[in-house]
Amino acid sequence: SRFIALLPAAGSGSRMASSTPKQYLPLLGEPLMLHTLRALATVAQIEQVVVVLSPEDEWFDLVETALAAPGDHAHPGHAALAQKLRVLRCGGASRAETVRNGLRELASTLDAADWVLVHDAARPCLQAGDVIRLIDSLQSDPVGGLLAVPVADTLKRADAAERVATTVSREQLWRAQTPQMFRHGALLAALSSCADSNITDEASALEAQGLAPRLIMGSERNIKVTYPADLALATLYLQAATS
Ligand code: C5P
Numbered sequence: 001s002r003f004i005a006l007l008p009a010a011g012s013g014s015r016m017a018s019s020t021p022k023q024y025l026p027l028l029g030e031p032l033m034l035h036t037l038r039a040l041a042t043v044a045q046i047e048q049v050v051v052v053l054s055p056e057d058e059w060f061d062l063v064e065t066a067l068a069a070p071g072d073h074a075h076p077g078h079a080a081l082a083q084k085l086r087v088l089r090c091g092g093a094s095r096a097e098t099v100r101n102g103l104r105e106l107a108s109t110l111d112a113a114d115w116v117l118v119h120d121a122a123r124p125c126l127q128a129g130d131v132i133r134l135i136d137s138l139q140s141d142p143v144g145g146l147l148a149v150p151v152a153d154t155l156k157r158a159d160a161a162e163r164v165a166t167t168v169s170r171e172q173l174w175r176a177q178t179p180q181m182f183r184h185g186a187l188l189a190a191l192s193s194c195a196d197s198n199i200t201d202e203a204s205a206l207e208a209q210g211l212a213p214r215l216i217m218g219s220e221r222n223i224k225v226t227y228p229a230d231l232a233l234a235t236l237y238l239q240a241a242t243s
């Protein structure tokens with residue numbers, strides 16, 4: 001079977017307090033999403049990098065321009081991305097809808113058994129090594145799974161007055177990241193039979209069907225850029241990766 005990366009990138013980034021959607025904010029002089037796309041394109045097993053935009057998106061030109069005119073220090077993944085990139089404009093109102101629309105559009109070119117690695121456009125610090133470990137660990141798995149990291153902080157459940165009601169044991173708790181890797185047919189079926197409002201990642205759609213996705217150890221560096229301060233952290237991680 002084949003491996004395809006699918007990036008839902010139709011979000012508005014409302015928590016960033018910026019008029020530019022977060023996936024297009026400048027990061028080391030390039031649109032944030034370009035770093036994300038390149039990280040996936042670098043992985044040899046990944047045949048296609050499919051980005052799913054909102055139909056109203058007027059920003060992707062920034063990525064295409066940067067891709068067409070790489071700077072003096074073009075990233076090694078640049079050429080691979082130019083070959084593997086495919087742009088769909090069928091994003092929806094929720095992340096789940098965006099992914100489902102993308103999967104439907106890909107149905108004519110993929111087999112049900114092909115693997116789809118769904119990755120947040122807003123996780124630009126993804127390292128190829130983590131993607132390769134995910135693929136190697138899951139390619140003969142019956143269900144699939146996701147990158148995740150064990151919870152390091154002590155967790156508190158609050159009452160309505162924001163006082164501690166209980167301490168939640170962090171044992172066996174993980175934070176879900178992306179990529180999340182599932183077979184095209186299984187993922188589309190799962191996303192087609194659950195309410196979007198309950199779904200914040202692809203794994204939860206499969207869980208709702210009684211399946212148990214596998215957790216594959218990821219890296220703390222694979223942050224999701226959500227708040228303005230995250231951009232500074234992403235800059236540091238990317239600089240450390242290239243130096
Ligand atoms: O908002 P959040 O950070 O959870 O979004 C995660 C990913 O889902 C982002 O890459 C965002 O662009 C994407 N998304 C989407 N369509 C939506 C909402 C979010 O593709 N309607």
